[in-house]
Structures are given as C-alpha cells and as structure tokens.
Amino acid sequence: MAETTRILAAARADLNRVLDAGRRTTDGGKTIDEHQVHAERLAYSATEVAAAEALAAYARDREGAGVPDPITDLMAAAFAAEVADRLRGRLEAHRDDFGGPPIALAESEVQAAIRAGQHESRFREIGRDVIRTRGANNSWLGEEMAVMARDSARGFGRKAVAPIAEKIHRHDDLVPETIIQQMAELGYFGMSVPEEYGGQGMGNLVMIVITEELSAVSLAAAGSLITRPEILTKALLKGGTEAQKQKWLPPVAAGELMVGISVTEPDTGSDVASVRCRAERDGNDWVINGAKAWCTFAGRANALALLARTNPDPKSGARGLSLFIVPKDAFDGHEFEMRQPGGGVLHGKADATPGYRGMHSYTLAFENYRVPGDNLIGEKDGEGKGFYLQMAGFAAGRLQTGGRASGLAQAALEVTATYASERKQFGRPIGDFQLTQYKLGRMATHLAAARQLTYASARKMDEDETVTLEPAMAKLFASDVAVWVTQEGQLIHGGWGYAEEYAISRHVVDALVLPIFEGVKPILELKVIARALLG
Numbered sequence: 001m002a003e004t005t006r007i008l009a010a011a012r013a014d015l016n017r018v019l020d021a022g023r024r025t026t027d028g029g030k031t032i033d034e035h036q037v038h039a040e041r042l043a044y045s046a047t048e049v050a051a052a053e054a055l056a057a058y059a060r061d062r063e064g065a066g067v068p069d070p071i072t073d074l075m076a077a078a079f080a081a082e083v084a085d086r087l088r089g090r091l092e093a094h095r096d097d098f099g100g101p102p103i104a105l106a107e108s109e110v111q112a113a114i115r116a117g118q119h120e121s122r123f124r125e126i127g128r129d130v131i132r133t134r135g136a137n138n139s140w141l142g143e144e145m146a147v148m149a150r151d152s153a154r155g156f157g158r159k160a161v162a163p164i165a166e167k168i169h170r171h172d173d174l175v176p177e178t179i180i181q182q183m184a185e186l187g188y189f190g191m192s193v194p195e196e197y198g199g200q201g202m203g204n205l206v207m208i209v210i211t212e213e214l215s216a217v218s219l220a221a222a223g224s225l226i227t228r229p230e231i232l233t234k235a236l237l238k239g240g241t242e243a244q245k246q247k248w249l250p251p252v253a254a255g256e257l258m259v260g261i262s263v264t265e266p267d268t269g270s271d272v273a274s275v276r277c278r279a280e281r282d283g284n285d286w287v288i289n290g291a292k293a294w295c296t297f298a299g300r301a302n303a304l305a306l307l308a309r310t311n312p313d314p315k316s317g318a319r320g321l322s323l324f325i326v327p328k329d330a331f332d333g334h335e336f337e338m339r340q341p342g343g344g345v346l347h348g349k350a351d352a353t354p355g356y357r358g359m360h361s362y363t364l365a366f367e368n369y370r371v372p373g374d375n376l377i378g379e380k381d382g383e384g385k386g387f388y389l390q391m392a393g394f395a396a397g398r399l400q401t402g403g404r405a406s407g408l409a410q411a412a413l414e415v416t417a418t419y420a421s422e423r424k425q426f427g428r429p430i431g432d433f434q435l436t437q438y439k440l441g442r443m444a445t446h447l448a449a450a451r452q453l454t455y456a457s458a459r460k461m462d463e464d465e466t467v468t469l470e471p472a473m474a475k476l477f478a479s480d481v482a483v484w485v486t487q488e489g490q491l492i493h494g495g496w497g498y499a500e501e502y503a504i505s506r507h508v509v510d511a512l513v514l515p516i517f518e519g520v521k522p523i524l525e526l527k528v529i530a531r532a533l534l535g
C-alpha cells in the first residue's frame with residue numbers, strides 16, 4: 001500500500017496544481033466553452049484520480065477492518081499506477097495548456113512505483129485469480145444490511161430474470177408483469193422513498209448493490225426499472241408539496257405507479273434549457289402540446305415526469321420550465337395512442353434500438369393533452385423550477401447508473417472468465433495464455449475502481465443529497481468501464497462473442513447506451529464535472 005499511497009499523493013498534487021491553472025485559464029469555469037478540449041481532459045483526469053483514490057481507500061478500509069485482500073491491494077496499486085502514468089503523459093504532452101509539465105509525477109521514486117505498480121505480471125496475477133473465481137463479485141461491503149441486500153437481489157435476479165433476459169432482448173419484448181410485481185414486493189421501487197411515504201428509506205449504498213445485481217442479469221429488463229422511480233422520487237422530495245409527496249410517493253414505492261422520464265425532444269437533447277414542449281393554463285388544467293423523444297418505458301408507464309415550457313418566452317430558458325406528473329394508461333407493444341374524453345391525444349412510437357431492450361424508448365406527440373393543475377411539481381412555487389428539480393433527479397439517476405454500469409461490466413467479466421477457462425486453442429484453455437490473463441486482470445481492476453467510485457459517491461450522497469460532482473464522475477467512469485470491459489470480453493470470446501447465442505453480445509450492445517443518456521458523455525464532462533471542478 002505504501003507504493004499506492006506514494007503514487008496517489010503525487011497524482012493528487014499534480015492534479016490540484018493543474019486544476020488551479022485550469023481555474024485561471026477558464027476564469028473560474030466561465031469560459032470553459034473556449035477551452036473545451038482542455039476542460040474535458042481536466043474533467044476526465046480528475047475522475048480517474050478520484051476512482052483510483054476510491055479503490056485505494058477500499059483496500060485500506062478492508063485492511064483496517066481486519067479483512068485484507070492481496071488481490072485488492074494489487075488492483076489498487078495497478079490502477080493508481082495506470083492513472084498516474086496517463087496523467088503524467090497528458091501533462092507532458094499538453095504542458096502549455098496544463099500550465100507546466102508534471103512535477104510530483106516526474107520524481108524518480110514515483111516513476112519507479114508507477115513502473116512496478118502496473119507491471120504486466122501483476123495484472124496477470126489478478127487475471128489468474130479472476131479465472132479461478134470465475135470473476136465472482138464478493139467485494140467487501142462493510143455493512144451487514146448491504147451484504148444481505150446483495151445476496152437477496154442476486155438470488156432474485158438469477159432465479160427470476162436471468163432465464164428470460166435473453167428472450168426479452170432478442171424479441172424486443174416488454175418486461176413481463178411478473179418481474180415488475182416481484183420487484184415491487186421486494187421493495188425495489190421504493191428504496192429512496194422515506195418510510196413515512198411508504199418506502200424503504202434505504203441508504204444509497206444498498207440501492208447501488210441491488211442495482212448492480214439486477215443489471216448483471218439484465219440492464220434493461222431489471223436494473224434500469226429502478227432508475228425512473230429514483231429520478232421522480234428525488235425530484236418530488238426536493239420540490240414537491242407535502243400533498244404531492246403523499247399522493248405520488250406511496251404508489252411509486254409500491255410499484256403500482258410505473259414512471260417514464262420525458263425531458264429529451266427530437267430537436268433538443270443536451271441543451272435542456274431550450275425544451276420547447278409547451279404547457280399552458282386552461283382553467284384548473286394544464287394543456288400540453290409538443291413532441292418528446294427517447295422516453296424510455298413511456299408505453300408501460302402509468303405516468304410521465306414531463307419537463308415542459310410554462311413560460312412561452314424562449315428567452316426565459318431554464319427558468320421557463322416546469323416539471324409535471326402526466327398520468328396515462330399503461331400499454332404494451334411498441335406503439336400506443338391515449339385519447340382523453342376532452343379530445344387530448346398522446347401518441348407514442350418506440351424507436352428500434354440494437355440493445356437496452358425490454359422497456360422500449362418512445363417518440364411522443366402531445367396534442368391538447370390535459371393534466372390537472374396540481375400535477376405541476378411544487379404547484380405555484382414549482383413554476384419555473386422544473387429544470388432544477390429535473391437536475392436533482394438526474395444526479396440520483398447518475399449515481400444509480402454507476403451501479404447499472406458496474407453490474408453490467410460484472411456480468412461481462414463473469415461470462416468471459418468462464419469462457420476463457422473452457423475454450424481451448426493450441427491445446428490449452430485460452431485463459432492459460434499470458435495475454436488473456438493480463439486482459440482479464442485489467443478488466444477486473446477497472447471494474448473494481450468503477451465500483452468503488454460508485455460506492456464512494458453513494459456514501460457521499462447519503463451525507464449530502466445535493467452533491468452533483470461525485471455521481472456524475474461515477475456515471476462517467478463506470479459507463480466507460482462497462483463499454484470497454486464488454487468489448488474486451490467480446491474479443492476474448494472470439495467469433496462466438498459476436499453470436500447472439502452468447503450473452504456477451506447482448507452485454508456489448510447494452511453497454512453502448514450508458515455513456516449516452518442522463519447527459520451524453522461530453523456534456524457530463526464539460527457542463528457538470530468541469531463546471532463543478534473549475535467553478
């Protein structure tokens with residue numbers, strides 16, 4: 001651990017220095033758009049260092065609790081070394097932008113620690129352990145409650161979801177009601193809902209470990225079902241009236257009210273402040289007109305959390321938006337039309353996607369669709385606050401996506417470890433080859449870092465639910481890890497990795513969506529992480 005500590009102290013020192021320089025360059029974050037490439041490098045470097053620190057802290061905590069693990073120690077050192085080496089390279093290559101070359105990272109003792117830490121033989125040692133354990137995730141959680149939650153979710157996922165996950169994916173089916181019902185009985189939709197509103201009031205760590213297990217069996221047909229209630233719950237808790245919390249949170253927690261989140265529009269994605277879908281007052285009602293895009297689960301959902309413009313002046317930007325709970329009937333299939341007695345119409349058509357199947361993501365058209373006046377979250381006080389409430393919800397969603405991504409990468413690691421031990425070429429299991437061991441070792445190490453960064457941000461959010469930086473970092477990093485780990489896993493499967501028959505091919509296409517939603521990767525880096533770091 002001394003080696004890891006030395007490397008990380010140097011990485012942190014150089015990172016803090018270049019962040020200070022970045023603050024000066026961008027005038028305290030005000031001119032990020034004039035330095036986007038540099039700001040992105042800073043955001044990613046800071047995220048990687050945070051991930052390395054989280055993994056090292058986990059190794060230390062284990063040791064402190066009397067459950068040290070030599071493989072975890074190897075991973076912590078190897079990941080710290082990789083991250084530090086990349087940071088040193090970036091600072092060297094772009095020294096003019098960063099305000100100078102690496103200093104602490106250039107010290108010879110640090111350099112030696114970096115060389116030793118990421119030596120290929122260490123990754124091979126980790127890789128051999130991955131093959132021996134078939135990649136199983138038995139990471140130490142330190143909380144009895146989280147261990148029990150993980151065991152229970154693992155049991156449920158393997159028994160109820162795993163046998164049908166492949167069929168749902170290949171046929172682009174909707175998640176069966178039996179799954180929704182069982183998840184409701186297990187309390188999975190009310191994990192963040194306080195007990196007084198009928199929820200479990202569990203901490204974020206428990207929510208994350210459950211999400212991981214569900215996502216490991218199916219990203220779309222299990223793990224992602226929790227995201228929508230999480231987002232709406234956080235928005236309601238932050239900005240809803242007491243009456244609204246009492247009305248909406250209990251059915252959300254009970255899984256009686258399935259939710260879709262509708263922010264994106266055909267012409268408006270990242271620039272959320274420019275949302276155009278309108279909501280106009282008519283007596284006691286609001287009347288919705290306009291188009292939305294990519295609203296996941298909008299067919300089956302009983303209600304949509306809809307961001308709409310209540311101030312018609314486009315110049316009002318984010319301050320002209322409000323968040324509504326829009327009731328609708330539940331439909332299965334890929335297209336639906338909801339007609340209201342007064343003539344309002346909501347039409348939805350799912351856009352076909354290569355992965356993330358099971359919930360379907362719809363383009364929506366609202367035509368004079370009526371919503372009761374008290375469905376505006378926060379009512380009078382909430383008018384014009386929709387953007388901020390939505391962002392509070394998204395922070396929770398991003399944390400949960402850190403868990404979704406870690407779970408999916410875990411699934412890829414497990415099937416790949418098993419395949420590598422069974423597949424023989426040149427007379428030996430391919431897992432006997434050095435390069436396969438090295439690759440599995442790196443996959444497991446990056447996954448461990450993504451997991452610990454996500455757990456660390458879950459704990460942070462337990463302490464302060466207004467944090468935005470940590471969940472954004474967890475989402476950014478874990479999503480990239482999931483994309484990379486699934487693709488490495490596919491390559492280790494060779495041609496069979498491209499066959500639908502092997503689960504890895506599903507994991508690859510599922511993972512690709514993770515860096516896109518809840519703030520596409522460049523926007524998350526520039527508008528959330530860089531802003532928070534440099535502002």
Ligand SMILES: Cc1cc2nc3c(=O)[nH]c(=O)nc-3n(C[C@H](O)[C@H](O)[C@H](O)COP(=O)(O)OP(=O)(O)OC[C@H]3O[C@@H](n4cnc5c(N)ncnc54)[C@H](O)[C@@H]3O)c2cc1C
Nearest residue numbers: 261262263264268269270294295296361517518519520522
């Ligand atoms: C399967 C799936 C499910 C989804 N589910 C939902 C959902 O349930 N609810 C919902 O509301 N949305 C959902 N989304 C939408 C998702 O959140 C958006 O796709 C995402 O926010 C990006 O918006 P966009 O697609 O319009 O891309 P754009 O905003 O057009 O961005 C495209 C690219 O342009 C570049 N770019 C844009 N702006 C900038 C800038 N300022 N600086 C530098 N580069 C820039 C970036 O490279 C970016 O990646 C889903 C999407 C998918 C694919």
